[in-house]
Amino acid sequence: MRYHRIPDETVRRLPIYLRALLFAADQGQESISSRDLADFVGVNPWQIRKDFSYFGEFGTRGVGYDIYELAQQIKKILKLDVTKQAALVGVGNLGSAILAYPDLRMFGLDITAVFDVNPRKIGRKVGDVEIESVSRLRTLERRKINLAIIAVPRNAAQKVAEALVRAGVMGILNFSACYITVPRRVKVITIDIATDLARLPYYVPTR
Amino acid sequence: MRYHRIPDETVRRLPIYLRALLFAADQGQESISSRDLADFVGVNPWQIRKDFSYFGEFGTRGVGYDIYELAQQIKKILKLDVTKQAALVGVGNLGSAILAYPDLRMFGLDITAVFDVNPRKIGRKVGDVEIESVSRLRTLERRKINLAIIAVPRNAAQKVAEALVRAGVMGILNFSACYITVPRRVKVITIDIATDLARLPYYVPTR
Numbered sequence: 001m002r003y004h005r006i007p008d009e010t011v012r013r014l015p016i017y018l019r020a021l022l023f024a025a026d027q028g029q030e031s032i033s034s035r036d037l038a039d040f041v042g043v044n045p046w047q048i049r050k051d052f053s054y055f056g057e058f059g060t061r062g063v064g065y066d067i068y069e070l071a072q073q074i075k076k077i078l079k080l081d082v083t084k085q086a087a088l089v090g091v092g093n094l095g096s097a098i099l100a101y102p103d104l105r106m107f108g109l110d111i112t113a114v115f116d117v118n119p120r121k122i123g124r125k126v127g128d129v130e131i132e133s134v135s136r137l138r139t140l141e142r143r144k145i146n147l148a149i150i151a152v153p154r155n156a157a158q159k160v161a162e163a164l165v166r167a168g169v170m171g172i173l174n175f176s177a178c179y180i181t182v183p184r185r186v187k188v189i190t191i192d193i194a195t196d197l198a199r200l201p202y203y204v205p206t207r
Numbered sequence: 208m209r210y211h212r213i214p215d216e217t218v219r220r221l222p223i224y225l226r227a228l229l230f231a232a233d234q235g236q237e238s239i240s241s242r243d244l245a246d247f248v249g250v251n252p253w254q255i256r257k258d259f260s261y262f263g264e265f266g267t268r269g270v271g272y273d274i275y276e277l278a279q280q281i282k283k284i285l286k287l288d289v290t291k292q293a294a295l296v297g298v299g300n301l302g303s304a305i306l307a308y309p310d311l312r313m314f315g316l317d318i319t320a321v322f323d324v325n326p327r328k329i330g331r332k333v334g335d336v337e338i339e340s341v342s343r344l345r346t347l348e349r350r351k352i353n354l355a356i357i358a359v360p361r362n363a364a365q366k367v368a369e370a371l372v373r374a375g376v377m378g379i380l381n382f383s384a385c386y387i388t389v390p391r392r393v394k395v396i397t398i399d400i401a402t403d404l405a406r407l408p409y410y411v412p413t414r
Contacts, residue, residue, distance in 0.1 A: 008249065009216070011409050015402035023386065040386070042215065042395075046235050079408040086404070097301035099402060102361065102384050107405040154309065171411040173404055177309050179230065179247070187410035188249075189403065193305060195222035196398050197293070197380055198314040200354050201286040202218050203394035204378040 006077070010051045014074050015107060016041050017048065021071040022106065033064035080108030085145045087113040087169070089160050090152035091121055091131055094175055098151060099126050113145055117156070134160070141168040154178040161188075213284070217258045221281050222314060223248050224255065228278040229313065240271035287315030292352045294320040294376070296367050297359035298328055298338055301382055305358060308335050320352055324363070341367065347374040354378045361385040368395075 006014075020040045024032055038045040052070075055077050075081045088111050089093055114126055115134045122133050137160075139167060140148070148169045152160050157176035164172060165182050174180055174190045183189055213221075227247045231239055245252040259277075262284050282288045295302055295318050306318060321333055322341045329340050345368075347355070355376045359367050364383035371379060372389050381387055381397045389395055 011406050015405035016399070018405070019399060019402050020386075065337050077409070079411075079413060082404055082413075084408050086407075092304070093300045093307065094304035097304055099297070100300065101400050103291060103401045104218075107401045108408065109404050141357075146411055149404070158291060170394060171281070171407040173407055179227075187407065189406055190249075191400075191403050192223070192226060193398075194309050194310045194314045194316075195226050196396065197311060197316050198222035198225070198285060198287055199396055200293075200378040200380055200394065201291050201315065202213075202284070204286075204353055206289075 006054045011078070013041075013043065013047075013051055014039065014078055015080075017051070018071055018074045018080075018107070019103075021067050021074070025067050029067060031064045031066055034122075040093055069093070075108065078108075083108050083110050084096070084147055084148040085110055085112045085143075086149060087111070087115065087137075087140055087145050087164075088149045089115045089134065089137070089164070090150065090156075091116045091118075091126065091149065091155075092178075095151035096126070098149060107128065107145075111149070113140065113143065117152075132133070134163070137163045137169045140164070146170045147172045147173075150177065150180070151175045213261045217261055218249065218285070220248075220258055221285055222287075224226070224258070224279045225228070225278055225285070225287075225314070226310075229275050231376075232274050232278065234396070235317035236274060238273055282315065285315075286353045290315050290317050291320045291354055292317055292350075293354040293356060294318070294322065294344075294352050294371075295346055295358065296322045296344070296371070297339065297357065297358045297363075297383075298323045298325075298333065299360075300356065305356060305382070316354075318356070320347065320350065324359075341370070344370045346372045347371070347376060352376075354380075356380045356382065357387070358382045365390070 002092050034045045034048045042073060049092050086109050088098060091114060114129050115137060116122060116131050117134050121131050124131050146169050148164045150157055150160050150172060154176045157178050158180050161180040161182055165186055170186055174188055174189045177192055180188060229246060240251045241255045245255050248344050298321060321336050321338050322344060323329060323338050324341050328338050331338050353376050355371045357364055357367050357379060361383045364385050365387050368387040368389055372393055378394045381395055384399055387395060
């Protein structure tokens with residue numbers, strides 16, 4: 001089966017639906033209505049139906065979605081049905097938090113290469129993985145790792161991104177609170193904690 | 208001026224536009240087209256125009272948006288024009304990364320209360336702020352802090368959320384990789400690093 005190109009905003013929401021479906025399955029549920037799913041993740045039911053319309057017909061009116069089937073389908077579309085290796089650059093507080101983050105494997109991701117610039121960290125182990133020098137980023141190509149997470153201070157992020165691109169990385173999750181410039185063929189998703197926090201006051205009565 | 212209720216997804220994007228506008232201003236730019244802004248933040252130009260349509264008419268055809276004016280307007284809508292105090296619960300790796308995150312004040316947020324459960328951390332200072340015991344969460348009400356960030360292990364998140372709600376907190380940013388249940392009047396935004404990472408493989412050719 002081939003899919004049409006799915007809008008970025010839908011791709012952003014699909015893992016959130018997946019997380020909710022896996023949670024509901026864990027609670028023993030077998031099906032879920034778009035309304036309940038919507039309530040759970042905090043979007044409109046019509047948004048969910050529209051998002052799912054990009055990849056086929058799901059759900060039976062009055063019964064709802066089969067949780068297992070829908071979760072499998074989302075995993076397949078997001079290419080999470082096969083575990084992917086990813087690299088992490090920067091083992092500061094944020095990098096360490098990412099490494100310790102629960103459920104990455106549940107979402108098909110396995111951080112199998114970790115890099116830092118600090119000589120005192122290089123050679124240390126985090127879980128099963130040994131921290132390597134950033135000078136070894138170029139080895140990613142022959143290790144067939146083409147996803148990477150950048151969690152370095154912002155003034156180092158662009159250089160790291162360039163090294164990753166030279167090493168054949170095609171997808172970057174950038175946590176460095178800055179914009180990075182890469183060739184168009186490389187996908188960058190920027191996670192900015194400040195802009196996430198900045199959403200909150202809107203909803204809260206002024207004191 | 209009163210605004211209509213703005214959709215959550217628009218509220219999510221506004222700080223991202225704001226970040227880009229502040230960056231462009233920093234580079235000496237005075238105006239920006241919706242196309243350039245769209246390119247910069249990675250959304251469609253029509254999405255930007257639609258998002259801005261919720262709060263008025265901006266931009267002059269062929270000239271683009273006045274960066275300063277638009278940034279001020281977005282700050283006002285998001286209630287970021289006055290700095291807000293926020294609490295942080297959990298000073299592990301993730302909490303420490305949030306505390307060290309650049310630009311929170313630029314987005315109108317100031318973390319002025321920090322809590323942990325670990326006796327070895329309580330009493331220590333992070334920046335200007337002393338880490339307090341979570342037993343003191345109830346003091347938030349009289350300190351007039353009604354925004355909070357949860358960065359505790361997931362099995363502790365629900366209890367912390369309940370304590371925050373009892374202390375009058377009205378907006379919670381939840382980084383704990385789990386769902387928390389709060390009364391409807393309280394706004395919860397959940398940030399889930401796993402679901403952010405899970406977006407990446409979709410864009411990357413399979414090896």
